[in-house]
Amino acid sequence: MADNSFEQRRAILKGAISASTLALVAASGLLLPQRVLAHWPTDAFNAKTVEDALLALLGHAEVVDDSVVQFKVGTPPSYAVNGASVPIEIQSSLSDIERIAILVEKNPNPLAMSLDFTPAVKLPFKSMIKIAEDSLVIAVISAGGKLYRTSRMVEVDIGGCA
Amino acid sequence: MGLAAKDRIRAKLKEDETTVRLLLAHPMHTGRGKNEAGELIPAEYIQDIRCWRNDDEVLTIKCGTATARNPYFSFQLVGGALGDKITIRWVDNIGAKGTAETIVG
Secondary structure: OHHHHHHHHHHHHHHHHHHHHHHHHHHHHHHOHHHHOOOOOHHHHHOOOHHHHHHHHHOOOOOEOOOOOOEEOOOOOOEEEEOOOEEEEEEEOOOOEEEEEEEEOOOOOOEEEEEEEOOOEEEEEEEEEOOOOOEEEEEEEEEOOEEEEEEEEEEEEEOOOO | OOOOOOOEEEEEEEOOEEEEEEEOOOOOEOOOOEOOOOOEOOOEOEEEEEEEEOOEEEEEEEEOOOEOOOOEEEEEEEOOOOOOEEEEEEEEOOOOEEEEEEEOO
């Protein structure tokens, strides 16, 4: 009899545990749709400052400023009429690039883009970003365990962070 | 969502490298903009774009809200051959998905 009730309790407990686990999984999935993308670095993209974003994305905020390395941000404009789409171009003589982060210092969330490279990909990389107000646009390249940083001032006429 | 426009992708082989150009049709709302009635437009933006060449994943682009509306990307792939298949898949923050593919020409 004692054995029997013990078995019963175990079964009930097991059922309760799996049910609550399921409920948890469902709740987390439903309440936080961005958690579906577990690999999307939420902290980095929601960071309010450049330093925080880099820390969250690349692990350490310390950056090598290496003048030997040439790469550039923003081919045409140091002055853009419309901040809603500012063309940028990243070029570099570095090889073995692992990751590139593009940040706009004055945007509410500075991190604009993060690129995960494989050896099959080559620069230049071009895209369009939004710039809220006159701001530094910063590109950080992570290559061979080091971070290289360059920046460029971009002035905008109409802020583009709608 | 009313996305009338289509995602477009082109890939071209030139002198041992493949240039991929990609134009996605997406409003990219940051969650801070307002509509005509002055109400906030909820955030809706692409978060994750992946690119495959044939069966190899070659590039991942993660976007924040600062990527421009109807995002445009251009990049090079080392080598490649005529007839390679380039595939793109994207996912936005509310779970909408899209895919585009092209043959290298």
